Amino acid sequence: MNGNFLQASHRRWNPLRREWVLVSPHRTARPWQGQTETPSVSVVLSYDPTCYLCPGNVRAGGQRTPDYQATFTFTNDYAALQTDLAQDIYDFDNAGLLHAETERGICRVLCFDPRHDLTLATMSVSGIRRVVDLWIGQAAELSAIPWIQYVQIFENRGAMMGASNPHPHGQVWATEHIPNEPATEFATQLAYFTEHAEPLLAAYLGLEFQTNQRIVTSNDQWVALVPFWAVWPFEILLLPTGYASNFADLTEAQRDGLAAILQSVTALYNRVFDTPFPYSMGFHPAPCDGQRHPEWTLHAHFYPPLLRSATVRKFMVGFELLGSPQRDITPESAAATLRAALQEIE
Amino acid sequence: MNGNFLQASHRRWNPLRREWVLVSPHRTARPWQGQTETPSVSVVLSYDPTCYLCPGNVRAGGQRTPDYQATFTFTNDYAALQTDLAQDIYDFDNAGLLHAETERGICRVLCFDPRHDLTLATMSVSGIRRVVDLWIGQAAELSAIPWIQYVQIFENRGAMMGASNPHPHGQVWATEHIPNEPATEFATQLAYFTEHAEPLLAAYLGLEFQTNQRIVTSNDQWVALVPFWAVWPFEILLLPTGYASNFADLTEAQRDGLAAILQSVTALYNRVFDTPFPYSMGFHPAPCDGQRHPEWTLHAHFYPPLLRSATVRKFMVGFELLGSPQRDITPESAAATLRAALQEIE
Ligand SMILES: O=P(O)(O)O[C@H]1O[C@H](CO)[C@@H](O)[C@H](O)[C@H]1O
Ligand SMILES: O=P(O)(O)O[C@H]1O[C@H](CO)[C@@H](O)[C@H](O)[C@H]1O
Numbered sequence: 134m135n136g137n138f139l140q141a142s143h144r145r146w147n148p149l150r151r152e153w154v155l156v157s158p159h160r161t162a163r164p165w166q167g168q169t170e171t172p173s174v175s176v177v178l179s180y181d182p183t184c185y186l187c188p189g190n191v192r193a194g195g196q197r198t199p200d201y202q203a204t205f206t207f208t209n210d211y212a213a214l215q216t217d218l219a220q221d222i223y224d225f226d227n228a229g230l231l232h233a234e235t236e237r238g239i240c241r242v243l244c245f246d247p248r249h250d251l252t253l254a255t256m257s258v259s260g261i262r263r264v265v266d267l268w269i270g271q272a273a274e275l276s277a278i279p280w281i282q283y284v285q286i287f288e289n290r291g292a293m294m295g296a297s298n299p300h301p302h303g304q305v306w307a308t309e310h311i312p313n314e315p316a317t318e319f320a321t322q323l324a325y326f327t328e329h330a331e332p333l334l335a336a337y338l339g340l341e342f343q344t345n346q347r348i349v350t351s352n353d354q355w356v357a358l359v360p361f362w363a364v365w366p367f368e369i370l371l372l373p374t375g376y377a378s379n380f381a382d383l384t385e386a387q388r389d390g391l392a393a394i395l396q397s398v399t400a401l402y403n404r405v406f407d408t409p410f411p412y413s414m415g416f417h418p419a420p421c422d423g424q425r426h427p428e429w430t431l432h433a434h435f436y437p438p439l440l441r442s443a444t445v446r447k448f449m450v451g452f453e454l455l456g457s458p459q460r461d462i463t464p465e466s467a468a469a470t471l472r473a474a475l476q477e478i479e
Numbered sequence: 480m481n482g483n484f485l486q487a488s489h490r491r492w493n494p495l496r497r498e499w500v501l502v503s504p505h506r507t508a509r510p511w512q513g514q515t516e517t518p519s520v521s522v523v524l525s526y527d528p529t530c531y532l533c534p535g536n537v538r539a540g541g542q543r544t545p546d547y548q549a550t551f552t553f554t555n556d557y558a559a560l561q562t563d564l565a566q567d568i569y570d571f572d573n574a575g576l577l578h579a580e581t582e583r584g585i586c587r588v589l590c591f592d593p594r595h596d597l598t599l600a601t602m603s604v605s606g607i608r609r610v611v612d613l614w615i616g617q618a619a620e621l622s623a624i625p626w627i628q629y630v631q632i633f634e635n636r637g638a639m640m641g642a643s644n645p646h647p648h649g650q651v652w653a654t655e656h657i658p659n660e661p662a663t664e665f666a667t668q669l670a671y672f673t674e675h676a677e678p679l680l681a682a683y684l685g686l687e688f689q690t691n692q693r694i695v696t697s698n699d700q701w702v703a704l705v706p707f708w709a710v711w712p713f714e715i716l717l718l719p720t721g722y723a724s725n726f727a728d729l730t731e732a733q734r735d736g737l738a739a740i741l742q743s744v745t746a747l748y749n750r751v752f753d754t755p756f757p758y759s760m761g762f763h764p765a766p767c768d769g770q771r772h773p774e775w776t777l778h779a780h781f782y783p784p785l786l787r788s789a790t791v792r793k794f795m796v797g798f799e800l801l802g803s804p805q806r807d808i809t810p811e812s813a814a815a816t817l818r819a820a821l822q823e824i825e
Contacts (some may be wrong), residue, residue: 137567138579142560144656146578152659155582157559167643209501213805214488221483222789225690228675230683231707236501287797295794297513310490312802314499329574337576337591344571354824361577384707414802436800448641449795451633451650452559454782455761456658459559 134344147362148325148333149269150317155172155452155459158466169469171479172443173291173409176250176299186248186300196246203260204267205244214238216304238308239275243267243286245301252290252301254399254408262392268305268416269388272380276305276421282306283311283420291411293446311406311420318417319429334430338372347468350397350475354390357398359468364458366440366447367405369398369466371433379418397475398435404474408443412436480692485809493708494679496663496721500668500710501655501798501805511791518789519637519755522596522645531712532646534593544590549606550613551590560652584654585621589632591615591647596814598636598647600745608738614651614762615734618726621653622767629766637757639784639792657766664763665775672774680776694815697741698820700736703744705814710804711750712793714784715744715815717779724775725764743779743821750820755787758782769792 142294144153176412185192186415188200194210223233246256253261268286275284288303289296311319325333340350341358348358349369358369375384384392402410414435419426440447440461453459463472476478483489486695490499499740531538534546564581571577591610592602598606616634621630634649635642657665670677687694687704694704695715706716717740723729747757751767760781765772786793786807799805 134569134579135567137565137581138569141564141567142582142584143567143569143579144573144582148575148578153656155559155658156579159561160557160559167641168638189678213501213506213807218487219483220480221487221489222480223484223489227687228671228682229492230492231677231686231690232482232494233489233502233707235483236488236490238488244815283802285798285802289794290795294512295796297511297515306798306802309803310499310799312501314801315648315804325574336574340572340577340743344577361579376781413796413800415797416565417801450641450759451635451761452631452652452658454759455631455633455660455763455780456652457633457660458653461559479531 134465136446144457145362146335147360149362151321153457154362155457156463157459157461158463160461165441168295169444170446173293173411175409178246179250180301181249184249184298184300186242186244186298186302187249201244201247203263204246206241206267206271207244209304210434212238212240214240215310217284218354219222236309237276237280238306239281240307241271241305243271243305245303245305249300252399253288253395254403254409256301256396258389258392261395264303265388265395269380269383271305272418275305276379276381276416278307278355280309281307282313282422283308284418285312285315285362285415287391287413289413289416291409293411296411308462311422315417315420316468320417322428322430327365332374332376332428332430334432335376339372346465348402349468350394352372352390354387357394359464359471363462363464363467364449364460365438366460366462367402367410367438367471369435369471370444371395371398371435373431377431378426379421379431382431393412400478401475402435402437404478405470406439406443408436408439411438411468412438480522480811483705485811486725488724488773490803491708494683495667495708496660497667500708501659501803502809503805503807504564504809506807509785510725513794516773516792519639519753521758521803525594527646530535530595530644530646531647531756532588532590532644533595538646547590549609550592552587552613552765554584555588555650558586560586560654574673576809578689580654583626584651585627586651587617589617589649589651592603597742598745599608599634600755601747602647602742604738604742605692605733607741608735609689609742610649611738612733615726617651622654622725622727626655627653629654629661630764631661631761633761635759639757640759643715644758652723657768661763668774668776678722678774679775680718680778681722684720685760690810695738695814696747696816698736700733701740703740705810705817707810710784710795710806710809711782711784713748713756713781713783714815715781715817717741717781718776719742719777723777724778725767725773728777738750738765746824747821748781748783751816752785752789752822754785756783756785758784777810
């Protein structure tokens with residue numbers, strides 16, 4: 134990008150969500166007197182007798198977590214979605230102003246490792262490979278349920294991102310309808326594919342290789358980059374170099390490569406502010422609606438809140454909630470910071 | 480609504496943003512072991528020598544805040560938007576995948592009162608009426624600038640919502656383009672008006688009067704309600720009972736009524752958890768594009784993060800960021816809680 138866009142307020146187009154993000158590169162000099170966060174600290178205990186995700190302990194619902202050796206899955210004791218529901222529609226008026234419908238779904242907790250003190254960043258690549266297999270297995274099992282249309286796998290990492298337990302774990306919510314975000318991505322990817330006969334995110338990745346300003350790290354199978362339209366300060370988009378529209382498409386090599394790049398991304402994040410880096414991350418596979426999805430590229434989003442230090446985060450408030458998302462550092466400078474962090478740990 | 484929707488997981492349609500929100504009424508029993516917030520405390524000093532918004536003090540940029548008596552406005556010393564910009568467009572490719580353009584704007588800070596220890600909730604109605612006049616004046620002045628298309632007035636209240644100073648103040652960001660949220664509301668309001676020859680939000684308010692389950696408080700000119708499609712636990716939408724598409728349309732009675740209802744809403748919020756209630760709030764007037772906007776209803780959104788107590792907030796993370804927004808308490812039960820809080824202070 135030319136100098137104007139590295140110093141001047143501008144807006145960037147997100148073609149995957151069809152919306153704008155406001156960028157204020159000149160604003161980083163702003164002093165911060167507002168709320169600071171308690172820095173995350175590393176967990177030291179490999180087994181915590183009070184943790185309901187550690188092997189052998191009893192959960193809130195009264196059930197016992199077994200003595201698992203690798204990964205372990207169970208239905209969330211306080212699931213946000215219910216399975217046994219009488220289908221119902223509420224339409225008070227005929228103009229669509231008061232409209233609701235029951236929504237069935239399945240919410241599961243996915244334990245990544247028996248050890249309480251590990252995270253994706255500190256697990257071995259082979260340990261993460263078992264987590265990849267867990268995700269693939271869950272996606273296959275849940276996608277096969279006829280009334281399920283979408284399988285959303287995600288991880289909330291760190292108290293700042295609402296994780297109520299530091300034990301390495303993620304979640305899967307499988308739903309009767311496609312949620313908002315993948316529904317938007319479906320529309321944009323389909324429109325692009327129809328017009329250009331190429332998946333949107335494959336074309337985008339090609340441009341990123343050409344400009345080479347926002348790629349953080351890559352291996353033969355996957356690329357981690359700060360998207361051109363990133364909202365969160367150190368947001369990362371994980372894209373496959375080859376074709377894959379959902380987990381079932383992944384080859385052995387893509388599975389290994391995914392484990393390796395997840396290890397790199399989470400470890401370099403921890404190096405940026407020398408603190409366990411909080412984030413929400415999750416995968417967007419194609420919907421499981423029984424159709425083929427040549428337009429869709431399986432990808433993962435990482436949304437980390439920290440901006441300047443272990444204790445100063447970006448607030449998505451006022452203008453961001455009421456107007457448009459806004460960021461201070463450019464995606465290009467964020468990518469440079471992340472690349473430098475990676476060099477320091479390699 | 481019938482019992483199904485008060486107990487079962489369901490989704491509700493937001494016709495103003497054309498998106499869904501997931502509601503999990505059965506989930507409130509969930510125990511919380513995650514991050515708790517430092518409760519907000521009331522400010523006691525009416526003048527703080529270190530506050531750059533208190534009369535007579537020097538700001539970060541070196542300028543002195545005058546000895547103002549009622550309200551005071553100045554250009555943000557660290558404005559997110561710049562005015563003197565050479566217009567530029569970045570289009571790396573022709574398929575819209577890497578697209579950016581410079582964005583001009585004006586960012587101002589709006590001090591509500593010289594007293595450091597007041598908030599909208601504790602100011603007099605006549606004091607708030609002066610703030611309403613300040614907003615009207617800013618909207619008029621900024622709308623008159625030919626290249627400005629939108630005037631976004633908002634307030635971030637409380638450290639949890641990114642406010643870096645407790646002194647009662649808000650902001651205005653006026654921009655060259657219409658931001659995402661009002662752009663979406665423009666499209667939905669225009670489509671509804673074209674089809675039904677009535678503004679969407681006026682029709683919606685009529686239904687709320689009919690069902691009477693979500694109205695929190697009202698006066699002759701304004702209604703405060705928890706919208707059917709609320710995302711934040713105690714979200715409020717403020718609507719005029721009569722016609723107004725922007726600040727300039729407001730009659731004297733509407734201005735007085737707005738001051739009165741703002742006082743009620745902010746004061747009852749503080750009563751809910753007996754703590755200064757953090758929130759982001761802001762107004763959505765029609766765009767200032769030189770057109771008339773019969774489709775548009777001027778309104779304000781209040782987005783408060785607290786969920787269960789002064790220290791337990793709702794986290795918009797994982798599924799919310801990657802899938803759809805999700806809430807636990809129903810809008811109907813939130814409205815009942817807010818009505819009860821109002822009765823306690825009246
Ligand atoms: O300008 P302030 O009050 O320092 O900043 C606050 O409001 C802005 C507008 O919503 C946000 O961009 C910032 O993240 C927030 O901290
Ligand atoms: O299910 P958990 O981990 O208790 O809950 C966490 O993740 C959920 C899904 O993103 C959110 O709805 C909750 O607000 C958050 O605290």
